[in-house]
Amino acid sequence: MRLVFAGTPEPALPPLRALLDSPRHEVVAVVTRPDAQSGRGRQVHRSPVAELAESRGIEVLRPAKAGDPEFLARLKALAPDCCPVVAYGALLPQSALDIPRFGWINLHFSLLPAWRGAAPVQHAVLHGDPITGAATFQIVKELDAGPVYGVVTEEIRPRDTSGDLLARLAESGAGLLAATLDGVEDGTLEARPQPAADGVTYAAKLDVKDALVDWAAPAMRVDRLVRACTPAPGAWTEFRGQRLKLGPVLPEPQEAPLAPGEISAVKNTVLVGTATHPVRLDEVQPQGKRQMTAGEWARGVRLAPGDRLG
Structure with missing residues (x-):
């Protein structure tokens, strides 16, 4: 399957590596957030996803907005079958969602419909959840509300930080995302709608x-x-x-x-x-x-x- 991967921070790296190393899929480009200033010297740094992609000779797209005409034109020219997403960090307009024939499939670090939103791992730790996990789902216009392809579960250990837990979920989620794309390509995997209301919680970004x-x-x-x-x-x-x-x-x-x-x-x-x-x-x-x-x-x-x- 021909892929354009969208992601930005460190937790997106294990899933990206899994797809880059997969014999079944070809990552033709990545989409990531624009380079940002950080650190005491306010130096400009590439995102971790951009660094990995460039080290593998993969094209990197850094649109300010995913609806920018230049980005949409390049995405159409790349003609991806699917766009897997892991912690990209920006909203995707319908004009972008409509381009790949299998749509955009997100790896989200919660057991949907629990903890939709930007900080699912932090809220799971904050609220004392005993179990969390990762889910793959079809991106739709409503926030993290699309039908789910598959899940993996993960116990939250008594001394886990969000960083500890997210690192484990990124590794287990990498396998889930690859398996989801395999099933979508084979036509053997069908997404199931999330419950309309039961169990829906939201994880706003913690500042x-x-x-x-x-x-x-x-x-x-x-x-x-x-x-x-x-x-x-x-x-x-x-x-x-x-x-x-x-x-x-x-x-x-x-x-x-x-x-x-x-x-x-x-x-x-x-x-x-x-x-x-x-x-x-x-x-x-x-x-x-x-x-x-x-x-x-x-x-x-x-x-x-x-x-x-x-």
């Missing part, structure tokens, strides 16, 4: 303000929020008026209670109070400084009585 830790929340909520926001957008709190970025914390129900945000530091153990029991800090990153252990940070700031986070 920096969503990642601010509320120490007046229970320890379980604090733990889930920090893991859900790791690695991005990065959980944070404030200390002495400056931002302090937090790595995953560990609930410590056996420890004596502390007031919300109250800090207790003994040797290398740094505890912070919540509405229930304390949590133990692991890695932290003060504003403008490197990442360090919580013990290093506590010794460096010379905690004073009454110091709190938040």
Whole structure:
């Protein structure tokens, strides 16, 4: 099958590699988001998908919008049979959806219709779901509402961050996407409509303000929020008026209670109070400084009585 692959970030790489290495399919081009500035120097960087495609000699398309006439004309000229999509990051107009004969097939990292939207893995961790997975479905105009071809499931482990979970789903989802395209090409796989209403939930993108830790929340909520926001957008709190970025914390129900945000530091153990029991800090990153252990940070700031986070 002749393919044009659409994707942008790191989690799209395992599925793209699987299709590039497949003897049944030919990836003739990739579609990705335009190069973006990042880092302290605000240098322009290619997306991970663009880097992989260029290393394999594959044409890279970077439309500002997927409805741009120049992009649509090039897509028609490439004449793909299907366009597989993994975390592309932009809306696809009907004019683009109509070009490939088998349409656009998305690999989405949830068990649809649960967690439609931009941040399904983060919301699964944040809400304490025991199980999640990945699904392949036909893209339609409504957000993540198209008929489903297949699913794989994945247990959410107690200490999983969003990054941990997404890495596993990208690997298992790569096989699912390849198998889906095989079945579509053979005519042996039929998409099934999602339920009209039952089980539909939405996963809005989490931004920096969503990642601010509320120490007046229970320890379980604090733990889930920090893991859900790791690695991005990065959980944070404030200390002495400056931002302090937090790595995953560990609930410590056996420890004596502390007031919300109250800090207790003994040797290398740094505890912070919540509405229930304390949590133990692991890695932290003060504003403008490197990442360090919580013990290093506590010794460096010379905690004073009454110091709190938040």
